[in-house]
Amino acid sequence: MNSPMKRLALLSGLALALGATALYAVSSATVVAEEQEPTTKEAAQTERKVLYWYDPMSPQQKFDQPGKSPFMDMQLVPRYADEGGDSATVSIDASITQNLGMRLATVRRGALANSLEVVGNLTFNSRDIAVVQARTGGFVERVYARAAEDLLEAGAPLADLLVPAWVSAQEDYLALRDAGDPDLLAAARQRLRLAGMPPALIARFERSGQVQALWTVTSPIAGVLQELNVREGMTLATGQTLATVNGLRSVWLDVAVPEAEALGLHQGQLVEARLPAFPGEVLSGSIDAILPQANLDSRTLRVRVELANPDGRLRPGLTAQVRLARPAQDDALLVPSEAVIRSGRRALVMLAEGAGRYRPLEVRLGQETAGSTQILNGLQEGQQVVASGQFLLDSEASLRGILAQALASPDTQPTPALHAAQGKVVEIDDGSVILAHGPIKTLGMPSMTMSYPLADPALLDWITVGDQVQVSVRETDDGLQIERLDKLEAQP
Structure with a gap:
């Protein structure tokens, strides 16, 4: 074999050797990776105990x-x-809470301000009313230029009346006066009074000796003419109402106080009022009465305050800003008012439990003033609540089916949390119901169909087979039990 051929053979053998070595290395790495992968998975699973x-x-x-x-x-x-053994909390990563601008506030003890700012409006004093009536039958000869809501002075004329019965009685009195019998004269004078003649008209008749055929009806008090029920030519019956006048010597301030803020109000309590019509002035009065019926629409109590009105400038219909003094409380449990979530039926806060966990908690509220709300039950001093961003947490809790922990008495164990889901009523049995429901996320339960016992058979009073329902269950020693069953509106 020539030299070039030898070199080619040697290079080919070397390449084969290197390829085998590389293949062995890759195979070895794969085996090692496969051996290490279960270990990695196991470590990941054991990260949470x-x-x-x-x-x-x-x-x-x-x-x-x-x-x-x-x-x-x-x-x-x-x-x-x-x-923590509790599935009724919302967990939020620390970085997310910073991005949301979530802010915590500490439950503290402090003093509640002893005043309440409310609004009110002036009304007529219903006790200061004068009713003018016909003392006997007669005729309307003249009506003066008056109309409803006119301001009247005391003694302002309203109408001239002709009373025939008084004419004959006066003539009899004059005849007896000439007879010189004092007893008969006294009896004749008494007859004039019984006929309804006013004392001032009788005195004028006795002084002048002339029969007074006309009686000018006047306003007995100064005030506002509310009604004028006479016209010229009318025939009047005995006791018929001619006019009604409402005095302005004092007015009532009708104040609307929220029913949750009415604690401590009492009759005779001092009140300060400021009217936009009189800037810079402070009017003083006292509570005349706390009316017995609340306003159903605004959920407020009506408090009546009487204000003196010697110069008559206070007119019904004017509005006022009212300050009511209340007993001070120096040791009240307080949270910022912005931390309270009001749902209409109850009040909630998001309790911060640390490590990014938050629990919806029901609380009982007291007075509210100066941006702070009193907590009567549900929280303890030193706990922390979410003061900003709590509505996002509440929405997240609702999406997960987490219901707020109900209030518990101090001497009882906390009630286990409720867990919510939606489903359909498949069958109703005595004391239980078979539901086809979606997943109960707070319990880690998938969708299923099964029978649940009822805490109260009355929960089925308005439920029938086939209804879509919102179900709330609670863990008991005997398993899950339905605590609430609310019918959902049918979707169009």
């Missing part, structure tokens, strides 16, 4: 190993140590 496995349908039964549930045709669900 599992406390135990359980069946969501029988959470009281715990298992040491994963597998299929002996009760249901489903896999057991792990309970992790970092879940």
